[in-house]
Amino acid sequence: xxxxxxxxxxxxxxxxxxxxxxxxxxxxxxxxxxxxxxxxxxxxxxxxxxxxxxxxxxxxxxxxxxxxxxxxxxxxxxxxxxxxxxxxxxxxxxxxxxxxxxxxxxxxxxxxxxxxxxxxxxxxxxxxxxxxxxxxxxxxxxxxxxxxxxxxxxxxxxxxxxxxxxxxxxxxxxxxxxxxxxxxxxxxxxxxxxxxxxxxxxxxxxxxxxxxxxxxxxxxxxxxxxxxxxxxxxxxxxxxxxxxxxxxxxxxxxxxxxxxxxxxxxxxxxxxxxxxxxxxxxxxxxxxxxxxxxxxxxxxxxxxxxxxxxxxxxxxxxxxxxxxxxxxxxxxxxxxxxxxxxxxxxxxxxxxxxxxxxxxxxxxxxxxxxxxxxxxxxxxxxxxxxxxxxxxxxxxxxxxxxxxxxxxxxxxxxxxxxxxxxxxxxxxxxxxxxxxxxxxxxxxxxxxxxxxxxxx
Numbered sequence: 001x002x003x004x005x006x007x008x009x010x011x012x013x014x015x016x017x018x019x020x021x022x023x024x025x026x027x028x029x030x031x032x033x034x035x036x037x038x039x040x041x042x043x044x045x046x047x048x049x050x051x052x053x054x055x056x057x058x059x060x061x062x063x064x065x066x067x068x069x070x071x072x073x074x075x076x077x078x079x080x081x082x083x084x085x086x087x088x089x090x091x092x093x094x095x096x097x098x099x100x101x102x103x104x105x106x107x108x109x110x111x112x113x114x115x116x117x118x119x120x121x122x123x124x125x126x127x128x129x130x131x132x133x134x135x136x137x138x139x140x141x142x143x144x145x146x147x148x149x150x151x152x153x154x155x156x157x158x159x160x161x162x163x164x165x166x167x168x169x170x171x172x173x174x175x176x177x178x179x180x181x182x183x184x185x186x187x188x189x190x191x192x193x194x195x196x197x198x199x200x201x202x203x204x205x206x207x208x209x210x211x212x213x214x215x216x217x218x219x220x221x222x223x224x225x226x227x228x229x230x231x232x233x234x235x236x237x238x239x240x241x242x243x244x245x246x247x248x249x250x251x252x253x254x255x256x257x258x259x260x261x262x263x264x265x266x267x268x269x270x271x272x273x274x275x276x277x278x279x280x281x282x283x284x285x286x287x288x289x290x291x292x293x294x295x296x297x298x299x300x301x302x303x304x305x306x307x308x309x310x311x312x313x314x315x316x317x318x319x320x321x322x323x324x325x326x327x328x329x330x331x332x333x334x335x336x337x338x339x340x341x342x343x344x345x346x347x348x349x350x351x352x353x354x355x356x357x358x359x360x361x362x363x364x365x366x367x368x369x370x371x372x373x374x375x376x377x378x379x380x381x382x383x384x385x386x387x388x389x390x391x392x393x394x395x396x397x398x399x400x401x402x403x404x405x406x407x408x409x410x411x412x413x414x415x416x417x418x419x420x421x422x423x424x425x426x427x428x429x430x431x432x433x434x435x436x437x438x439x440x441x442x443x444x445x446x447x448x449x450x451x452x453x454x455x456x
C-alpha cells in the first residue's frame with residue numbers, strides 16, 4: 001500500500017505542475033492577444049502624390065483643403081476575404097442537419113461555398129439538404145449537395161474536397177452549429193501565412209441534465225488549455241468540429257487518411273510531420289462552434305472509446321514524431337508534450353488505485369484529506385479556468401458554472417470512469433491495433449452517437 005501511496009503522490013505532483021504551467025500559459029495567451037489588439041492603431045499617414053494641389057510658377061505648392069486631407073489620410077488595410085468552402089459530412093443526421101445549415105446561412109461572412117456530403121443515409125438527410133439548397137441558393141456563392149456511398153467521414157470529406165473551390169475550407173460536423181461571426185474570426189487568423197490550420201472554440205449547447213453540465217465544464221477547460229498549446233506551438237489535435245485549413249496544404253497531403261477512426265487527429269499530426277516548425281496550428285477562442293452533449297453513459301462510452309482507440313492508431317502511425325531529432329520539429333512538442341500525452345493515456349489504467357487508496361484511508365484511519373485536497377484543487381482550477389473564459393461565455397453563464405463546480409467535481413468521477421473504461425478497452429485491443437498497422441489497414445466507418453436534436 002505504501003508503494004501505491006508513493007505512486008499516487010508522484011502522479012499528483014506531475015499533474016499539479018502541468019496545471020500550473022497551463023494556467024500561466026493560458027493567461028499569457030490572453031495577455032498577448034490583448035496587447036496585440038491595443039497596438040492595432042490606424043496606419044501612419046502615407047505620403048501620397050499631390051496631383052490635385054495647385055502649384056504656381058514660382059514659390060511653394062499651395063494645397064487645396066481636399067488635397068491635403070487626401071494626402072494625409074491613412075492607407076487602408078487591404079481586405080482579406082478569401083472564398084471559404086464549408087464541408088458538412090452527414091450520415092443519418094435528419095435531427096440536426098437543418099440547424100447546422102441555418103447557422104452557416106446566418107454567418108456574417110458571406111464569401112462562402114457550401115458543400116453537403118450525404119453519405120449512405122437511410123433517413124431524410126438527403127431530402128433536408130436538397131430542400132435547403134433550393135431555398136438558400138442566394139445566401140452562398142454556391143451550394144452543392146453530394147450523395148455518396150463511401151461509408152466513412154474521412155472518405156466523405158475527401159469526396160467534398162474534390163469539389164471545393166475555396167482557398168480555405170472548414171469541416172463542420174452536421175450535429176454542430178456556427179455562431180454568426182465564427183467564420184469572420186477564423187478567416188482573420190489566416191492572414192498569417194504560417195497558419196495552415198485553426199481550431200474552433202467548441203461549446204456544449206446548454207440543456208437540462210447533470211451529464212450536460214459535466215460536459216460543458218469539461219469542454220470549457222479543455223479549450224482553455226488550447227490557449228497554452230497555441231502559445232507554445234504544441235497543439236497536435238485540430239478537432240473535427242469547425243476546424244479550418246488551407247485547402248492547398250491538405251490537398252498536397254492527399255486529403256484525409258482513411259485508415260484510422262479519428263481522421264482529425266490523423267490529419268493534424270500528418271501536417272506536423274510534414275511541415276514541422278515551418279507552420280503554425282492556430283486557435284481563436286472567438287471562433288465559437290456549438291455541439292450537443294452526449295446524453296447518456298452508453299453513448300459517452302462509445303464516443304470516448306473512439307477517441308482513445310483512434311488516438312492510439314495515430315500515435316502508432318506517427319511514431320516518428322515522438323522524441324524526434326529533426327531540426328524542423330518543435331522539441332517541446334516531440335520530447336515533452338507528445339510523450340506526456342502518451343503517459344497520460346496509460347495513467348488512466350491505474351485510476352482504480354487512486355480510488356482504492358482514498359477508500360482505504362477513509363475506512364482505516366478516518367482520513368479524508370486526500371479527497372478534500374483533490375476537491376479544493378478542482379474548485380481552484382475550475383474557478384480560474386471558467387473566470388478566464390471571457391470569450392464565448394457571458395458573465396452570468398460563467399458565474400453559474402462556478403457556482404455548480406462543487407457538483408461537477410463528483411460528476412468528473414463519472415467522466416473519469418468513462419475514460420478508464422475506454423482506456424482499458426483500447427489497451428485490450430492493442431493486438432488488433434498492431435495487426436491493422438502492419439497490414440496497412442484500418443477503418444474509418446461512421447460511428448454514430450445518438451443526438452437529441454432538440455436544442456435550437
